[in-house]
Amino acid sequence: MKKYLSFLAFAAILSSCQTSENTEVDYTQMSDEERLEIAKEIAQNTIMVDGHVDLPYRMKVGGFTLQREILDVSVRTPDGNFDFPRAKEGGLDAPFMSIYIPAGNQQIPGASKALADSLILMTERLAETFPDKFAMAYSPADVEANFAKGLVSLPMGMENGAGLEDDISNVEYFHQRGIRYITLTHGKANLIGDSSYDSLRPHGGLSEYGEQVVKEMNRVGIMVDLSHVSDETFKDALAITQVPVIASHSSARKFTPGFERNMSDELIQAMAKNGGVMMINFGGSFIDSAYAAGSSKVREHLVNYMAENNLSRSDSAFRVYAESYAAANNPFPSVQKVADHIDHVVNLVGIDHVGFGSDFDGVGDSLPTGLKDVSMFPNLIAELLKRGYSKEDIEKICYKNIFRVWQAVEDYAKK
Incomplete structure (x- = not known):
């Protein structure tokens, strides 16, 4: 009888959430169990974008080939953080597939571009092999259309601009191949600019070639991603770009003093002034x-x-x-620590400049308790509801903020 009454009570709360758009619901007064049920419903009914999931490189390491899928993420997998069943459980609709280029490839002419091409082909093959589950996405409109069909979208971002090699025409080439953001550097300085992880700073920020790359990315419609870059590269890129930028998988340096890979308050404020979006990384060393x-x-x-x-x-x-x-x-760390980073960005620059950038399949076993894979996004949403975030706030974090930037970049390129 108690369980039945509890269900009726929850149903009444759920009904009150849906009766009027003008009715504000105080999620902070609900029990944890009630909040989690609301969070699951929000996750299922709201487009959710993740700025960075390292599935393509995981497929490469796992033995994925263009002839045969050894790692089959259309079904539940025993390891890793992403597959279709868990994405659907967690409400994840558009994980940006990271076309990751290890810094070591930079030493071999042509190797970075070749690897990028192969990882793009793997991602495309995934959508072609399982068209009832996955679909490519090249714009916010594509994600919306796929969401309506119940498909998981696979937009792509290149992690490490070394894939451009030394040829500026490759910016347009990779746009045509479907790349919609480029992380300018990775673990080492490259031809574009200096990296936060590299003690060597040969360019003192962006190189002259890097300045051309940023301008060309603006021209063709590729988002400029400033995760991984040095502070000087970050500032140089902001000074040149004509459109908002993103940090696809970075967290707040306030919680990790001395860790330049995360963003300082100064950089977060500069990005917000530019209109950009910072997408919070879930990795343990990033958040605690x-x-x-x-x-x-x-x-x-x-x-x-x-x-x-x-x-x-x-x-x-x-x-x-x-x-x-x-x-x-x-x-x-716990899911609460991730929410602390979101709180910090919101308190510093407002709700319009933050999103999710988990780095799933890219940060190993360091993920927080309660956020071990893509099925667990509702745990984070529930924590945000507990802290007083509204449904509209959650929608901005899930997709509206990144869609705004993505659309602005597209609109500028069309001019």
Whole structure:
């Protein structure tokens, strides 16, 4: 009887949410269980964009070929963070497929472009092989059309502008191939500019070639992505671009002092003034400076335990112990930490400049408790509702903010 009454109470709340668009619902007064049900409904009925999912490179490492799909993400997979069933469970509709170019490829002329082409082909093959589940998307309108059909859209962004090689005409080439943002650098400085991860800063920001690249990206309609770049490259790009920029998978440096890969308050404010969007990375080292120390301590203990007990990682006894010890000494941040980053951006520059950029399939096992894969997005939405975010706020974070930038870039290019 109590369960029946509880269901009726929840139904009444749900009904009150839907009776009038002018009725404001105070989600903060709901129970956690009620909020999570509302969050699941919002996730299912709202377009959700993730700025960065590393599935293409995971497919490459997993043995995906153009002839045969060894890694089949049309069904639930035993590892990784993304597949179709889990995307549908979590309400993820448009994960930007990262066409990732490792910095090592920069040393071999032509290797970066060749890898980019192969990863684009893999992504296209995924949509062609499972047309009832996936579809390519090259514009906000494409995502909306695919959403109406129940399909997961696969827009693409190139992570590392090294794929352009030294040929400015490749900007237009990759636009024609479907690339809709380019992350200017990655782990090392390249021909375009300096990287946040690289101690060497040969250009002092953007190179002259990099300035041409940003202008050409504006011209053809590719979003400028400033994740991974050095602070100087970031500022130089903002000074040149004629349209809003994005950071496809970055978090707030306030919570990770000294970690230049994340964005300082100064950069967040400059991006907001430009009209851009910062998409929050979920990786442990991105959202919590204590994560690295905590995880190292757990690893050290487990390595010593193996040695002392003459065990290997494959031994069932070790796996049982490791799982128990890691749970008791959990080094992982929580979903609340991710919400803290969103709060910080909103408090600093407003709700119009933040989105999701998980880095799923790209940050290993460092993901927060409650956000281990794409099925868990409702946990984050529920936490935001608990903090007083409205349904309209959630919609902006899920897709409206990035759609605004994406459309502005398209509109400028059409001129």
